[in-house]
Amino acid sequence: MSATGLTPQEDEAREPVLDTVDRVSEMCFGLFMALTFVGAVSAATDGENAGQKMLYTALGCNLAWGLADGVMYIVRTLTNRGRWLTLVLTVKNAPDGAAGVSALRDALPKPMKSLVADTELELIRARIAAMLTVPDRPRLVLDDYLGALGIFVLVVFSTFPVALPFVLFKDTSTALTISRVLTLAMLFCAGIALGRHAGFGGWVAGFAMVALGVALTMAIIALGG
Template identity: 45%
Template sequence: MQSQSEQKRARVLDPVERITEVIFGLLMAMTFTGTISVATADQSAERTMMIAALGCNLAWGLADAVMYLLRTLVERTRRINLYVSLRNGADSADGQALVAQVLPLHLAAAAGTEGLELLRSRLLEQPSLPEQASLGWDDFKGALGVFLLVAGSTFPLVVPFILLDQTALAIRLSNLIGLLVLFIAGWMLAKYAGAKPWQGGAVMAVTGGVLIVAIIALGG
């Protein structure tokens, strides 16, 4: 069985959660770059856009980091309560029901009575857990990682505006970079899921483009 530190590292590096964090931050940034007018934008407007995009993603990155810590604390509290309930005299049937509650429905059904009983017995053999859930240094490093993923997704989109003087070219290049990153994210998600990577990339790029248009149209 994995140690607690290994489990925490696995959560921090979970592919789906981390890739979706990047996608979220990227979409937020692209809603700002997508509102720049090629005809009327000047350096002042570009600077305002970059500051707004960065500020928005910093705020959302901070919010996501806090939610990561809260989710970690809730999950850890739930795990401790399960362990305590199993230890405090729960009979075999009640113990199996407790284990089934924390498993996805299809896994609980597939495990059956024998599988649930085996899991219950193995859990009772594990070392005692702390009486109260708490957050450690690894958890705060994970939250920092979430923050950096969301906030950092802004920078590839604003680089063209920093390096280029031509607004029209900067906008096109920024949008191209955004769609490329979305394609890569979709590719990685599809590969992780065992689907066709190029299809996942194409779907993500198209979906992202549609979402950006919709967000801008709705005033986002």
């Protein structure tokens, strides 16, 4: 058994530390947090060091949320791994092959249930039943902590394009314009990445993400966020 608690064949099938959806989602989350926070604070902050105060305050906010998101990523990973282990043990301990196949079918996503035949599930059941070693409990590995760290960094990093212009430019209106342009550019790039990942048109997805981001930010502000 490997350090992950999985067989070598299963290790090869593991997902990347953070997939495209994870990376883009966390970046957008941090971006929205910083954007709404800076928009609210810029109207109330004044003085010579207003820009620095805004940056530090927004950074502190995203540091807290980045930490919370990273911890929840660990929780989610451990929970999903526990579900996988429970399924494996259920199949291995099934009284007969039919019960094992039934357990696998119940675990399939709903759209897949009608696409996978019992004969195909039987092949999977046989492989699981032949596993010589199974971890006694779900475990975290190095990649899980790297994923949590990556989420933390993405959320914190998203603060700077939004808040840094207020430090570099003394004129608030100029800083606000540059901040919004950078935000829209990041949202557009995020939309392109998601569109290509999903197999849709990248440009269309980019503009859709910009529109969604603007609407979502206005809704968050309107709700007091």
